[in-house]
Amino acid sequence: MAKKSFRQAISEALRQEMERDPTVVLMGEDVAGGAGAPGEDDAWGGPLGVTKGLMPRFGRERVFDTPITESAFIGCAAGAAATGLRPVADLMFVDFMGVCFDQIFNQAAKFRYMFGGKAKTPLVIRTMYGAGFRAASQHSQCLYPIFTHIPGLKVVIPSSPYEAKGLMIQAIRDDDPVIFFEHKVMYDDEEEVPDEPYVIPFGEANFLRDGEDVTIVALGRMVKFAVQAADMLEQEGVECTVLDPRTTSPLDIASILESVGETGRLVVVDEANPRCNMATDISAQVAERAFEALKAPIRMVSPPHVPVPFSPSLEDEFLPSPEKIAAAVRAVMGAPARRAAA
Amino acid sequence: MADLAALTMPKLGLAMTEGQVASWHREEGDTIAAGEEIADIETPKITAAYESPATGTLRRKVVSPGQTVPVGALIGVLAEPTAADTEIDAFIAEWQARFAAEAAEEGPAAPEPERIETPFGAIQILESGPAEGEPLVLIHGFGGDLLTFFLLQPLLAERYRTLALDLPGHGGSTKTLPGADPAALAAIVSAVMTARGMPVAHLLGHSLGGAIALALTEAEPVRVSALTLVSPAGLGPEINGDYIAGFIAARRPRELTALLAILFAGGQSLITREMIDGVLRYKRLDGVTAALTAIAAANMPEGRQAKSFRHVLMDPARPAQIVWGRQDQIIPATHAEGLPLHVRVNIFEDAGHMAHMEKAADLARLLGS
């Protein structure tokens, strides 16, 4: 089976679904690039090349370069979804959500509910997230907790090329609005990816390691770091379960609870800023529903409550790492057993 | 100078390049008999027992559990109890130096699967073995693929011109079924044989693949020179319908692990995470669930096999042998009873439904390899 990059896996998903379903269209800034300009057409294929080749294949009647006008084209995608198309809109950096969030959270997310079940909004918004490229505070955030908060939206965070293709195909076939988070640092990651189309359902966690000492829940790029930490810890005799929820909405809390029920220890790794992020949400749900099983307090591994800094030394300090994850695991392993009731 | 024997990482299947000793069953200083299972070897594909190639005392475990080494690397040393430690050390050092030098030379590349076009769509095949060898076609079972023969095919390829294929709806073949019953699936096997210039072949079928082999024999008897059936469907009504339904429905690793464990007499210990992931990834492919559901409905509706092919085995002119694991929990080994005397029957007491994996070497020997 061929190895493909995260970028190629997503591109393949888009291409295969556009081949299968003529109502799937792409729109966004420079999703092809070069529109109206004298040089090369399809000059960019998105800022990091994910959609290159799709406009030459499907034409500008299905791949739309937009002006820089997020509230218009995201809203356009929402309206188009509600009236018969299946648009995949590209919100280039999730940091730009501020200029179009109304169309996402007040319009697209709520049509079905507000209209008494009589609307269908099969919209996908692809968006880049995450730090590591020294892109600084306005191009590096992980804002998925904000979208997760909104009833009516689904939020998907693939952690590898194989995951990305199956989750994107599901996102396009899904009849609800889906926000698809692509970590910008992962585009060159490679993995075996089937040539055929396949679907990974939402709300089903993936297990990358099985171990009875501690459950590590991680999202997106952090999954890879968690696996590295788990492999390090195995040499120290600590067996870790690594669980990737894949989607934060819907969230496979059942698998997390089941795992914590067995290990009794939880470390959650979330690259999003610490206040009200996914780690806090998952920790609260576990504390509420699996309290009896916990042998130690839950640990969250997240960056500090600061904007993403520019300088490489600071950004490296900002991010979680396998070492920080391993340290958190050692902390929960070393925590004293709760005293039995007198 | 005492005789020293090297224990090396075995090659389990053509694609294996490295493995781990998952656990040792014996300690340094123990006396080991040849053929005794002294360790478990873990690879991405499978966990299997390691039999000592010689008799002696286990003097050194060269690798510890969890340590990954290449195929052929030294994992332990057998010697007489009188051999000096310095001798053992020297043996190890010399052996590993030689191994490193040899590893730098590349051996022949393992054969790769390829996809061929047939009138029924693309079919993935894996051919291996001498072009002038007797053609032998390997047909997998429900929910499987040609890799199920990864231990057996290399052994048979020493003598036969082997061809394993992925049935439609499975593996790397088209997921569109031309039909779901054994006759329809047999027609595809026939087409592949024709496409590869095999007018006649020995058919080896596992489970549903066995029924397909029988169906092909019924439809085109002149094309089938011999039959080897491993835990075949088509010889009786009973089949584990819960397993079939469970396999189609399973979505989570745990569900699938528990299910696949039923296939092997050794249970869960043979199942690796990669095996589970591989099955789950296969099941997610577009068209697979529909194909499996159609095949189950056509061949084993409601836990009973739809068609018997026992009559196909009546012809004494065609060599036929049946291999079964006594502990088969999918199709009972009793289906091998009452067949005409010319049909050779071998029941492995310590195998389950997957004798072609659990007893690959023994099965290859039965086929003269």
Next chain:
Amino acid sequence: MQLNRDDMLRAYRQMRTIRAFEERVHTEFAAGGIPGFVHLYAGEEASAVGVCLHLTERDVIASTHRGHGHCIAKGCEVKAMMQEIYGRKDGLCAGKGGSMHIADIARGMLGANGIVGGGMPLVCGAALTAKLLKTGGVGIAFCGDGGSNQGTTAEAMNLASVWKLPAVFVIEDNGYAESTASSWSVGGDHVKRAEGYGMPGIRADGRDFFAVHEAASEAIGRARSGEGPSLLHLTLERFFGHFEGDAMTYRAPDEIAKLRAERDCLTFFRRRVTEAGLLESAALDAVDRETAELIEEAVTEAKAAPFPPPSELLTDVYAAY
């Protein structure tokens, strides 16, 4: 575009229905019977009906928070609308949207909107769908003079223009953005803004059904024939407050009385058609009566209808979760 007798009667019926609906909601709201916020359209009927008379179910409109008029003009079921405003389970949105989100996508009504300017980009989407699927449909965005200043309005007009979408932007200029006069908040001129975005703007008297109908014909015709979007700037009157409960102290003391006496689009219509012999008073009176009955029934039924049960709280968030 020529209007025959049936068209004119239909137009009058729709305008009268909207008027009667809004007047009744006004009194019922004041009596405390209606939950939440309502924003009434009375006085603006000629706009909704003048535009929507051109439309069929393949066309899509998006409305503002002041959506009852557009909803009725687009052909939505009046009793279901009333039930929705009363929050009943058989309302147009199963009681889950209310006045500000009243919608019927199956009839091409993409909803009233609680966010000013929220519907503008959505209509670009509906127009895009019509263009790509070649339905021949158009998308109409209704917008107030207040909403015309939202970024979404500017962006939607630009996008519709560069993509040549089959869209029409209808600015319903009633002179007030909430409590602020439009003279205070609208820089420049709506038609010139439209031209600035590369589309024609057409001014029309929003109190004159026939003028609106004519202007809409031109704009919708352009859209349907693939020539791209247009803007209609309609000046009209809002008889009630921005919202029900608005004391309207920002309006001159006799302003509303004067508007009702002198600028009532229904009065204009009746006078015009009867003087020109196009329709008889008796026919119009019959419509008045029938409409009054319809509204009376709608309110009575709505008041007696059941609320959604608690189990409905959790349904229809997603197609599947």
